[in-house]
Amino acid sequence: MSPSKVTQHAPPGDSSLDHDFHSAWGSVYTNRSTVGDKEILPLWQEYAVDKPAVDRKYHSILSEYTDLFHKVFGGYYPISMHAHATDSLMPTTIASLILNTAATSPLVLDSPTLSPKANEKPEETGMxxxxxxxxxxxxxxxxxxxxxxxxxxxxxxxxxxPLAHASKEWETSAIAAGPKPFVVNMREADEKTLNVRFAEAKAKGAIAVVFDMVSTEDGLVFTPEKFGLVKKCCAKNRLLLIVDETMTAMRCGAPFAFQRPEYAREGVEYQPDLVIFGKGIGVSGIAINFGGVITKGLTYTKQEDIRQTIRFWRALVSRPIRLPILLEALSILRASVAEKWPEQSERIGEAIRDVLYELDPKTKEPGAIQGLGAVVAIDRDIALRFRVMCAIRRRSPWARLLPKLGSASADREGLMKQVFGEESNEQRQVLAQEAEKCGAIPLWCFICGIEATSEDWCRTCYLSYCNNEVCVQAFHRHACK
Structure with a gap:
């Protein structure tokens, strides 16, 4: 029988702080259960005894989720929901979505020449x-x-x-399928170069420009100046602008990282058309802004038009979220508002950086710590030395610290005692004892970040590893403090 795994729990008195800075690749924002939300709990209780009764409320609950998402994320609507963020980043999915949005826009439905006609053959209307x-x-x-x-x-x-073609990991690039993306150096390219590359790509089938605000490779931050330039070049070449916020939503000082003040100053006339969001918000999917680089031209201004095109798209994929997942997603959004996660992320990031500066003065050197807010990228050797479970790409020299967004993660003294310092052994041993009692093991491989599998885990550090030979050897060289 394979070892079981449970979410780590800190000792009594602090249930939200431990050394799991992996947080399921950043998809876990809090250790606190959201089921207890006073507005959502009655629905869970009713669902347990009368599922059909709650099921009949599905569309009203989905509407509430959509409204709250729109409010929290500053004008973006969750139009397409998927099981995994990568499902959202399929070019064919994006192409179909934007074609549907154009076909059901006011430019079509309010036009006497384009709108469907009663006696017209459907294929004629469609063409x-x-x-x-x-x-x-x-x-x-x-x-x-x-x-x-x-x-x-x-x-x-x-x-x-298709995007797996761009991966630095051979295990990922080896299973890539679909047309290869056009890879462009957006960090260093000037306006002329970007326009040339974008135009070339557009002529060969490119429909959108995709990037993330904080690089998953090395934690480097997309600068406000570069953000403004890319938006401008997207508009010139009629390319959709898509920002991948799977990791950075809520964690970088704003609901979406590009909504930070320094990015907002770079031209409000151009905004990302689409944003990819991840499971941390309860579900993965695509959010749309009807004032984006391309979508702005579709003249969506009335709420009834916006709601209608969203309904049209969702109808094509039936129910976009199963009811239990929808209830959880709604409660997570409510928790983000009540606990002010974006603001909290700034304090958390500052506290973690302060601790690292004290424990390892080398981290004060320029470029030693990358990232934004509570997305902290450091040399993986430093992460290993402090025995922190973090999100690590196997061949990357960088490790990402993705802490929970509870207030305990902003407690500098608590971080010293329970996560980074030698005194954290006391808590780690409590976690180990708890795991032993219920037959569980630590969740993540301490070396590469994927699922841990070994029952031969460290009871002192509360760390485990996967069965990869490199990870096995590296793990047994780690130093207990």
Whole structure:
């Protein structure tokens, strides 16, 4: 029988702070259960005894989730929900979504020449509307049949699918499938170079530019100046602008990282069209802004038009979220508001950096610590020395610290005693004893970050490893304090 795993719990008195800075690749924002939300708990209780009764409320609950998401994330609507963030980053999915948004826009439905006609054959209506959408987007049949993306050259790429071609991990790139993205050095390119590369990519089937605000490779932050330049070049070349906020939502001082004040100053007339969000918010998916680089031209201004196109798209995939997941997602958003996670993330990031500066003065050197807010990237050897479970790419020299967003993570003294310092052994041993009692092991491989599998785990440090030979050897060299 394989070893079981449970979420780590800190000792009594602090249930939200431990050395799990992996947080399921950043998808766990809090150790506190959101089931107890006073507004959501009655629905859970009713669901347990009368599922159909709650099921009949599905659309009203989904509407409440949509409204709250729109409020929390400053004008973005969750239009498409998926099981995994990579499912959202499929060029064909994005192409279909934006074609649907154009075909159901006021430009079509309010037009006497484009809107559907009562006595017209459906195929005639479809072709007319399709031709309009392609012309609006500047697309050819290539963009429809073989769509692809432009991506920044410092991304690791998605876990599978077309973007996996850009991955630095051979295990990922080996299973890549679909048209390769166009990789562009967005960090160093000037406006002329970006426009040339974007134009070349657009002519060959690119429909969007995709990047993340904090690099998953090395933690480098996309600068406000570069953000403004990319937006400008996307508009010039009629390319959708997509920001991947799977890791950075809530963790970087704003609901979405690009909503920080320094980015907002870089031209409010251009905003990302689409944002990819991840499971930390309860579900993965695509959020749309109807004032984006491309979407702004579709003239969505009325709420009824916006709601209608969202309903049209969701109807194509039936229920976008199962009811239990929807209830959890709604409670997570409510918790983010009540506990002010974006503001909290700034304090957490400052506290962690202060601790690292004290314990390892070398981290004060320029570039030694990267990231933004509570997304902290450090040399992986430092992370290993402090015995922190963190999100690590196997071949990257950088490790990402992704702490929970509870107030305890901003407690400098608590971080010293329970996470980074030698005195954390007391808590680690409590965690180990608890795990022993219920037959569990630490969740994540201390060396590479994937699922831990070994029952031969360290009872002093509360750390384990996977069965990869490199990880086995590295783990047995770690120093207990």
């Amino acid at each position: 007319r509307v399709r031709d309009f959408a392609l012309d609006f987007l500047g697309w050819t049949e290539t963009h429809v049949l073989s769509p692809t993306f432009v991506v920044a050259d410092n991304v690791y790429g998605a876990g599978y699918g």
